[in-house]
Amino acid sequence: MKFAVIEYSSKTGAIWKHTSERPNYLCDPVKEIDPTSFGCYVSALQGEHIPLLALIKPNFYKKVIKRLSGSWPGQYDLSYLEPFDALLVVYQISDGHEMVRLVKRLKKEFPDKVIVGVPTQPWGLLEIHWNKNPQAKSEIVDFMNACDVFLTIVKSTQERWQAMTKTPVEYLPQPYPVEYAERHFLSRERKDNVIFVAGVTDRPNIIKGHRIAKQLQQEFPEYVIHVTKIDGMPLDTSELEGSPYKVMPFELWQEHLWSMSKVKLVINTDYTQTRGRVQVDCAAVGTPSIGADSDGQIDLFSDLPADSKQTEEELLAQARRLLIEPEFYDAVAQKAKERLRACNYEESARRLTAVIQRFRQQ
Numbered sequence: 365m366k367f368a369v370i371e372y373s374s375k376t377g378a379i380w381k382h383t384s385e386r387p388n389y390l391c392d393p394v395k396e397i398d399p400t401s402f403g404c405y406v407s408a409l410q411g412e413h414i415p416l417l418a419l420i421k422p423n424f425y426k427k428v429i430k431r432l433s434g435s436w437p438g439q440y441d442l443s444y445l446e447p448f449d450a451l452l453v454v455y456q457i458s459d460g461h462e463m464v465r466l467v468k469r470l471k472k473e474f475p476d477k478v479i480v481g482v483p484t485q486p487w488g489l490l491e492i493h494w495n496k497n498p499q500a501k502s503e504i505v506d507f508m509n510a511c512d513v514f515l516t517i518v519k520s521t522q523e524r525w526q527a528m529t530k531t532p533v534e535y536l537p538q539p540y541p542v543e544y545a546e547r548h549f550l551s552r553e554r555k556d557n558v559i560f561v562a563g564v565t566d567r568p569n570i571i572k573g574h575r576i577a578k579q580l581q582q583e584f585p586e587y588v589i590h591v592t593k594i595d596g597m598p599l600d601t602s603e604l605e606g607s608p609y610k611v612m613p614f615e616l617w618q619e620h621l622w623s624m625s626k627v628k629l630v631i632n633t634d635y636t637q638t639r640g641r642v643q644v645d646c647a648a649v650g651t652p653s654i655g656a657d658s659d660g661q662i663d664l665f666s667d668l669p670a671d672s673k674q675t676e677e678e679l680l681a682q683a684r685r686l687l688i689e690p691e692f693y694d695a696v697a698q699k700a701k702e703r704l705r706a707c708n709y710e711e712s713a714r715r716l717t718a719v720i721q722r723f724r725q726q
Contacts, residue, residue, distance in 0.1 A: 367411035374415040408539040408709035481511035488636030539712035545648035573633035574603040625649035647700035
């Protein structure tokens with residue numbers, strides 16, 4: 365099966381092709397392809413990553429049309445896509461209207477291809493956007509209705525997605541380079557006394573995790589708190605004041621894995637209902653994570669459940685148990701590592717291929 369992922373744009377603007385020598389997670393994440401996210405689908409199915417702009421080939425005339433009409437000229441050449449059997453088309457808020465036009469053209473010009481739709485933003489952030497911009501919800505419904513199948517990487521959102529569209533909605537966890545990432549696994553005894561908290565403080569409830577970390581540090585003074593500063597994003601550390609903490613620079617994924625492997629505990633009170641790459645990374649490197657309502661938290665750290673209604677005291681109880689009961693800590697880490705293996709490239713490709721083949725036969 366010949367497979368490709370189509371996004372509106374990419375870091376390089378060029379088509380990227382998987383090779384066995386250079387899967388996505390070994391490539392330069394700035395100059396080639398992302399090591400996680402949709403690059404994982406490309407390498408798992410040994411396909412191509414195609415930015416739509418590489419097919420549109422913007423020139424002066426096309427840019428004028430885009431500026432005047434808000435859309436690129438409709439009849440850009442799609443012949444490059446003819447050899448592919450299945451296309452995974454990515455919807456994101458900023459260019460959603462272009463992807464709606466694309467999938468409708470694909471179904472008209474290539475009726476035998478299986479068109480798989482997937483969102484890039486998590487449900488929680490999309491829902492906030494829809495509440496502010498009701499027309500945006502109609503746009504993604506148009507997108508879903510034009511696809512053969514729509515994917516969600518968060519099981520808890522499957523029924524809500526299905527209620528919005530006539531298109532079948534399938535739950536498939538995102539592929540993850542398990543065998544590479546778990547090389548960074550460190551046992552509890554080899555980890556540093558560090559509590560890591562999320563630095564994306566403009567997301568709702570992230571600060572809740574900071575308060576929990578501060579309380580925990582006061583109970584376990586041998587621990588220090590680390591928080592990441594992401595360039596271009598606000599970081600509010602006011603709730604950490606009075607406890608030892610260190611602001612860490614943003615790291616690319618490979619370096620981030622090493623950092624996560626060396627901390628004892630991650631607190632990430634993100635309630636946007638995403639797959640949860642933080643939790644997936646934590647499972648790979650043996651570091652328990654608490655606080656998120658992500659699919660990864662529920663799937664991989666099932667002994668550490670969390671949702672937006674959970675109190676700080678309940679999360680503190682989880683954290684205390686991890687820090688004072690080595691047997692519980694080790695069992696949680698080992699269970700997450702074992703469950704993550706179901707998301708490796710081989711298993712993920714098998715599941716997605718089965719879905720595509722089912723719709724090819726219809």
